[in-house]
Amino acid sequence: MDSAQISLDINTQLARQILTGFIRQEVRRAGFERGVVGVSGGVDSALTCFLAAEALGPQNVLAVLMPYRSSAPDSEQHALQVVQKAGVRHVLLPITAMVDGLLGQLPQADRIRAGNVMARCRMIVLYDQSAEFQGLVIGTGNKTEILLGYTTQYGDAACALNPVGDLYKTQLRQLAAAVGVPQAVLDKAPSADLWAGQTDEGELGFTYAEVDRLLYLMVDERYSPEDCVRAGFKREFVQAVLERVRKQHFKRVMPPIAKLSNRTVGYDFLYLRDWGT
Amino acid sequence: MAGLRVALVQMDTRLGDLQANLERHLETIQEARKQDADLVVFPELSLTGYLLQDLTPTLALRPLPSEPVFAALLKASRQVDLLFGFVEVDSRHRFYNCAAYLSQGELTHLHRKVYLPTYGLFDEGRFFAWGDQVRAFDTRFGRFGALICEDFWHAAPPYLLWLDGADVLLFISASPGRGLNREPALESTRWVERINQAYASLFTAFVCSTGRVGYEDGLNFWGGATAHDPDGELICKGPYHEPALVLAELDLDQLRRSRARLPVLRDERTALVQRELTRILNAGRA
Numbered sequence: 001m002d003s004a005q006i007s008l009d010i011n012t013q014l015a016r017q018i019l020t021g022f023i024r025q026e027v028r029r030a031g032f033e034r035g036v037v038g039v040s041g042g043v044d045s046a047l048t049c050f051l052a053a054e055a056l057g058p059q060n061v062l063a064v065l066m067p068y069r070s071s072a073p074d075s076e077q078h079a080l081q082v083v084q085k086a087g088v089r090h091v092l093l094p095i096t097a098m099v100d101g102l103l104g105q106l107p108q109a110d111r112i113r114a115g116n117v118m119a120r121c122r123m124i125v126l127y128d129q130s131a132e133f134q135g136l137v138i139g140t141g142n143k144t145e146i147l148l149g150y151t152t153q154y155g156d157a158a159c160a161l162n163p164v165g166d167l168y169k170t171q172l173r174q175l176a177a178a179v180g181v182p183q184a185v186l187d188k189a190p191s192a193d194l195w196a197g198q199t200d201e202g203e204l205g206f207t208y209a210e211v212d213r214l215l216y217l218m219v220d221e222r223y224s225p226e227d228c229v230r231a232g233f234k235r236e237f238v239q240a241v242l243e244r245v246r247k248q249h250f251k252r253v254m255p256p257i258a259k260l261s262n263r264t265v266g267y268d269f270l271y272l273r274d275w276g277t
Numbered sequence: 278m279a280g281l282r283v284a285l286v287q288m289d290t291r292l293g294d295l296q297a298n299l300e301r302h303l304e305t306i307q308e309a310r311k312q313d314a315d316l317v318v319f320p321e322l323s324l325t326g327y328l329l330q331d332l333t334p335t336l337a338l339r340p341l342p343s344e345p346v347f348a349a350l351l352k353a354s355r356q357v358d359l360l361f362g363f364v365e366v367d368s369r370h371r372f373y374n375c376a377a378y379l380s381q382g383e384l385t386h387l388h389r390k391v392y393l394p395t396y397g398l399f400d401e402g403r404f405f406a407w408g409d410q411v412r413a414f415d416t417r418f419g420r421f422g423a424l425i426c427e428d429f430w431h432a433a434p435p436y437l438l439w440l441d442g443a444d445v446l447l448f449i450s451a452s453p454g455r456g457l458n459r460e461p462a463l464e465s466t467r468w469v470e471r472i473n474q475a476y477a478s479l480f481t482a483f484v485c486s487t488g489r490v491g492y493e494d495g496l497n498f499w500g501g502a503t504a505h506d507p508d509g510e511l512i513c514k515g516p517y518h519e520p521a522l523v524l525a526e527l528d529l530d531q532l533r534r535s536r537a538r539l540p541v542l543r544d545e546r547t548a549l550v551q552r553e554l555t556r557i558l559n560a561g562r563a
Binding site: 007009010011013014015017018021022025026161166171268269270271272273274275276277 | 291292293294328330331332454457458459460461462463491492493494495497517518
């Protein structure tokens with residue numbers, strides 16, 4: 001397949017049916033009726049919020065808005081547009097005080113450390129709201145960021161279930177448009193919004209459109225790196241992405257448990273989470 | 278018309294809960310009876326759920342009247358014939374992904390899955406023993422064959438059942454949905470539909486296929502029951518991703534008409550197949 005022929009087009013109706021069914025069934029099997037979504041004003045969390053509202057009923061979804069003082073001013077406005085259009089409940093819980101409470105003691109922390117602290121503070125807030133609202137935390141990480149490890153472990157990656165994690169960013173945007181995510185959210189540049197002016201594509205060094213096509217060939221179509229080069233991708237780009245996927249794999253797996261006994265969780269004690277439900 | 282009403286069940290299961298799944302079977306059987314079904318076909322591992330892993334040994338049954346779950350289904354089969362999926366354990370503690378055909382209170386046939394997918398997202402070979410027989414069986418409606426999912430991804434089992442006299446092939450699955458692109462059905466759905474139609478066409482036989490629905494962790498199951506007639510034409514089709522009881526009316530006289538038009542069964546060169554297969558095997562090519 002030539003890189004120009006790669007299509008990441010998806011049938012959004014089918015995706016919507018499968019993913020709303022997934023949320024509904026997996027939330028209920030865990031003994032809940034409700035979901036909690038951290039809504040940032042970006043497209044990933046907007047889509048998750050819309051899917052959760054459709055699956056569980058808008059009254060059963062709590063959107064949690066967690067701005068930091070350096071968050072882009074329009075993020076909160078976009079998040080409120082999502083809340084309004086999806087019809088879900090929401091709560092505004094800024095993380096500035098808790099983040100600065102720690103960072104104030106860590107004057108040497110660079111912006112990567114600071115960004116991780118913010119992501120993990122949001123996780124703490126979400127899980128607290130999960131207990132308060134009696135709803136499961138529904139994840140918003142897409143396949144591109146999971147594969148690239150462009151995510152904070154135990155931060156934005158933390159969730160009880162993830163309906164959008166097998167959609168590349170390019171595909172996720174199609175579904176977001178189909179379910180009615182506000183245009184302003186669809187149109188803006190993707191950003192983790194951890195510091196002023198940050199954009200995903202600026203930080204990663206390539207565009208989602210480009211890397212999604214490469215990842216699709218490497219992961220979904222099982223192309224070798226050499227096959228990808230023959231398909232038209234630059235060798236350096238292929239190697240850099242492959243190396244990034246490999247290096248970041250630790251974020252995608254449970255921490256290894258040192259085996260001592262005859263039966264060890266993760267190796268030979270194997271049950272689905274849905275066990276008995 | 279020699280009609281056969283087959284109820285193809287697209288059901289969800291409770292993972293590892295035999296009693297709850299038995300109750301669903303019994304409720305579905307009552308529903309199918311109201312619709313005058315002659316035969317009710319449940320999906321693969323319908324009594325247990327699919328991704329059993331270490332639950333496998335704890336859910337295994339002997340297909341005997343002394344086993345209460347089995348006895349309940351034997352009793353139900355006095356009213357309507359049944360095909361369902363379960364974990365069978367043999368007397369030497371081997372566990373099989375198995376299908377049982379029950380009729381008039383008796384066990385008519387057991388099929389142990391002969392191809393256990395152990396690749397990609399599948400890990401059946403780790404938990405199940407391999408079946409080693411492919412046999413057609415006589416029912417009060419004619420001679421049937423039953424296969425489980427991966428069994429019919431290999432051409433040999435349907436072919437053997439056809440040669441063994443099966444005119445109605447019953448395929449049961451728990452097929453995880455995968456391969457989302459711009460098409461209105463997943464790739465996994467379209468793969469199965471294509472081969473079901475091909476078997477019906479190639480063997481001038483009825484092919485009834487059903488699969489489960491619902492989710493197990495992140496896996497979705499797409500349902501989509503179909504029945505194809507001996508011309509390869511679609512008789513009926515169930516919805517995707519939703520529970521359903523899909524009633525297929527098989528006009529068994531169609532076998533005569535199709536085979537008069539296309540006598541591929543009459544002309545099948547079984548001795549040639551055997552000779553060439555022996556040669557190929559002796560040459561070490563397969």
